[in-house]
Amino acid sequence: PQVAGVQHNGCLALGNVCCGSDAAAFARKQRAAAAGAIEAAAAAMQAHPQAAGLQEYGCGALRNVCAGDDAAGLARKQRAAEAGA
Numbered sequence: 001p002q003v004a005g006v007q008h009n010g011c012l013a014l015g016n017v018c019c020g021s022d023a024a025a026f027a028r029k030q031r032a033a034a035a036g037a038i039e040a041a042a043a044a045m046q047a048h049p050q051a052a053g054l055q056e057y058g059c060g061a062l063r064n065v066c067a068g069d070d071a072a073g074l075a076r077k078q079r080a081a082e083a084g085a
Contacts, residue, residue: 004051007044011057014041018064026072029065033076037065042083 014037018029032038045058062085066076 002047004048004054007048008051008054008057011041011044011054011061015057015061015064018061018067021067026068026070029067029076030072032065033079038062038076038079038085039083041065042080042085046084 014032018032018037019025020028041058041061045055048054062080066080067073068076
């Protein structure tokens, strides 16, 4: 997470990919989380606290990845908290 602009765009893309509430969207959220997206977004935000756009898109990405009230959604929220989000 050294380059803020790259992380900014990565969080933007992640948020877009994980947007939605249908079955396919929840599958994308779960695949993203399994690939480490939650920890990557949190690390990017922690590495660049002064990059306002990155913070905005990082929050959006985490919101979209962690959405869901089922057990998997709650587990993703817990992972985000453990990652320091």
